Each structure stands twice: as structure tokens, then as C-alpha cells.
Amino acid sequence: MKKLSLLLIGLLFVPALFLTSCDQGEEVEETPRFTILRDYVVANGMDINKIITNEDGAKFVVPAPALADLNTFLDKYYIIDIRKADAFGANHIEGAKNIAFGDILTEGANAKTAGKPALVICYTGQTACYATALMRMYGYTNTQALKWGMSGWNDATASPWNGKIGSNPAQGDSNWTTSAAPTTPTFTETPFIALTSTSGSTLLKQRVEQAVADGFKTVVNTDVLTSPESxxxxxxxxxxxxxxxxxxxxxxxxxxxxxGENTIHLDPSKKIVTYCYTGQTSAVITACLNVLGYDAYSLTFGMNGLYYDNSFWAGVSNHWGSKYVAGLPYAD
Structure with a gap:
């Protein structure tokens, strides 16, 4: 009887061992967090093009109003000024609240409670556009940045542009060319996102919060011109x-x-630098890429900073100058 019992136990143990071995040998590969996050962002209307222009057709940036429309403009927005306290103290827009960049998500919630879209203001519009993109991805989709920042509000605050452009570092540089665009490569690798959640919404929240904590990621033109291969x-x-x-x-x-289409053409192993005309659109793109795990940077002042006196500017908008300074009043 004892032998029979041992035999029965053995027969029961063998299939259990077999099944266990099969389970261990057929582990299902986990979906990368990048893929989960990317798919969630695309499916929920937060792809880069939807951050640049939201579902209501509102662009990420809005110009200063005409003087006749000033009061309507001030009534419309919950104004967030992220400049340093001394600059804010010297002159600021009526009703603006001075906060640190790291507090933009909290102020986005306050703007929502107030029933107004947030308007983010910095010196030249670049950091504010970066903040706007992050706020839009966080759910504050009607947030906008003031185009050109305080530099476009009044001559007294236009110095950030006037003092930083005009040197034309690209002119005559050996790393400046007019050749056709090279073929865009394709990459099989994607950024590694070291988070544990498998929820797209949670991953997005965590990545935006991390991007805010990291601050605006920008790079100066001369560094890129000197070593573009980096x-x-x-x-x-x-x-x-x-x-x-x-x-x-x-x-x-x-x-x-x-x-949805272009991340396979971005190299996750390098610092990704985007540049546009002013540094404002590239700031939005850079913010979105950083949320998705890329090591991304916006080129400060864009083409304005690279080659301000380029003859091709004739007839092209977004060339910084006095025509963009609205000459509007400050708070008393």
C-alpha cells in the first residue's frame, strides 16, 4: 500500500513539473514602456501636431494684442510669468502671477479652476513654449505661450532678443551648407523609459512631471556648429x-x-537638436520628445540666432525686429 501511494504521488508530480517547466520556458516579453506611452499619446490626441495646434484649432503661441484689444486679452487669460523675480518686479503684464518653471502644472490646475486658459510668459517665448507643450500634454490643452515673450510686449523688455542675435555665427562657417537634405535614417532602437507602470496615462503623467523637474533643455548654436556630428x-x-x-x-x-510616423527616424543614442526660425516651435517639439524619453534639445533663437542677416529672410515671417514689439503698457 505504501509503495502504491508513493507511485500515485509520483504520477501526480510529473505532469505538474512538466507544466511548470513549460510556463517558465514560455515567458511573454513585456511591451516596452516607450511603446505603451507612444501609443497612448497618439490614440489620445496628444501627438506633436496636436500639441502644436490643439483640437480647437488654437496654436501653442498667441501674439500680443493690439492696444484696442488689450482689456479683452487680459480678461481672457490666466497669466503665468515664469521669468525671474527681479525681471518680473521691474515690469510685468497686469494680472500676471510670477511663478517658477517647476510650478507650471500646479498653476495649470489653478487656471482650470478659474475657468480660463493659461497664458505662459517668459523673456523671448522659448521657455514658455516648452512649458506650454508640457502643460498641454498634461491635460491643460488650451494653454498658450505669449509669442516672443515679454520681448514682444514693450521695448523696455526687448533686450533678450536684441542682445543675443545679430552675430551670424553660421555665416562663412565650414559646417554651414546649402546642400540638399540627406536621406533620413531608420532606427530599430527606441528610448528606454525606466518606469514600472504599464498604464499609458500614468506613464504620461510621470514623464511630464519629470520633464518639468528637468527644466527647459536648450543648446547654443555655436556648440552645435562646432561639432554637428555630436x-x-x-x-x-x-x-x-x-x-x-x-x-x-x-x-x-x-x-x-x-x-505615429517619425520616431523610427530619430536616433535615441544621441542628443537630438531641433531648430526652427525662432526657437519657439522647436521648443514645443523638444518638450514632446523629452516626454517620450529622447534626450532632446531646442536650438536657442533658431535661425534668427544662427544667421540673422541671411538674405533669404526677405519675405519670410518670424524674423525678429521692431515690428514684433507691441508697445503695450505694464501693470502700475
Whole structure:
């Protein structure tokens, strides 16, 4: 009887062992967090093109109003000024609240409670556009940035542009060319996102919060001009403007750029630099790429900072100058 019992136990143990072995040998590979997050962003209307222009057709940036429309403008927005306290104290827009960049998500919630879209203001519009993209991805989809920042509000605050452009570092530089765009490569690798959640909404929340904590990621033009091979560079221009203005040697031309189609053309192993005309659109794109796990940077002042006196500017908008300074009043 004892032998029979042992035999029965053995017969029961063998299939259990077999099944266990099968389970261990057929582990299902986990979906990368990048893929989960990318798919969630695309499916929920937060791809890059939807951050640039939201579902209501509102662009990420809005220009200063005409003087006759000032009161309507001030009544419409919950105004967030993210400049340093001394700059804010010297002059600011009536009703603006001075906060640190790191508090933009909290103020987005306050703007929502107030029933107004948030308007983010910085010195030249670049950091504010970066903040706007992050706020839109966080759910504050009607957030906008003031175009040109305080530099476009009044002559007294235009110095950030006037003091930083005009040196034309690209002019005559050996790494500046008018050649056609190189073929855009394809990559099988994607960024590694070191988070545990498998929820797209949770991953997005965590990644936006991390991007806010990291702050605006920008790079100066001379660094990229000196060593373009150290970066993966995207010139966010039309084909005609890419060759017409000229471009940094080796720069690709991915425009439009979306998570649904273009992430396979971005190198996750390099610092990705995007540049546009002013640094404002590239700031939005850079914010979105950082949320998705890329090491992305916006080129400060864009083409204005690279080649301000380029003859191709004739007839092209977004060339910084006095025509963009609205001459509006400050708070008393």
C-alpha cells in the first residue's frame, strides 16, 4: 500500500513539473514602456501636431494684442510669468502671477479652476513654449505661450532678443551648407523609459512631471556648429527654406514630425537638436520628445540666432525686429 501511494504521488508530480517547466520556458516579453506611452499619446490626441495646434484649432503661441484689444486679452487669460523675480518686479503684464518653471502644472490646475486658459510668459517665448507643450500634454490643452515673450510686449523688455542675435555665427562657417537634405535614417532602437507602470496615462503623467523637474533643455548654436556630428540635428523647415537659408551640415529635415510616423527616424543614442526660425516651435517639439524619453534639445533663437542677416529672410515671417514689439503698457 505504501509503495502504491508513493507511485500515485509520483504520477501526480510529473505532469505538474512538466507544466511548470513549460510556463517558465514560455515567458511573454513585456511591451516596452516607450511603446505603451507612444501609443497612448497618439490614440489620445496628444501627438506633436496636436500639441502644436490643439483640437480647437488654437496654436501653442498667441501674439500680443493690439492696444484696442488689450482689456479683452487680459480678461481672457490666466497669466503665468515664469521669468525671474527681479525681471518680473521691474515690469510685468497686469494680472500676471510670477511663478517658477517647476510650478507650471500646479498653476495649470489653478487656471482650470478659474475657468480660463493659461497664458505662459517668459523673456523671448522659448521657455514658455516648452512649458506650454508640457502643460498641454498634461491635460491643460488650451494653454498658450505669449509669442516672443515679454520681448514682444514693450521695448523696455526687448533686450533678450536684441542682445543675443545679430552675430551670424553660421555665416562663412565650414559646417554651414546649402546642400540638399540627406536621406533620413531608420532606427530599430527606441528610448528606454525606466518606469514600472504599464498604464499609458500614468506613464504620461510621470514623464511630464519629470520633464518639468528637468527644466527647459536648450543648446547654443555655436556648440552645435562646432561639432554637428555630436548631435542628431533636425531642421524643422520646408524643403525650399532648408536649402534657401542653408543649414547645419548633416542636419536632417523631418517636417512634419509625429510620434505615429517619425520616431523610427530619430536616433535615441544621441542628443537630438531641433531648430526652427525662432526657437519657439522647436521648443514645443523638444518638450514632446523629452516626454517620450529622447534626450532632446531646442536650438536657442533658431535661425534668427544662427544667421540673422541671411538674405533669404526677405519675405519670410518670424524674423525678429521692431515690428514684433507691441508697445503695450505694464501693470502700475
Amino acid at each position: 548631435y542628431y540635428i533636425n531642421n524643422f523647415f520646408s524643403d525650399a527654406h532648408y536649402t534657401g537659408f542653408g543649414h547645419i551640415k548633416g542636419a536632417y529635415r523631418i517636417n512634419p514630425i509625429t510620434f
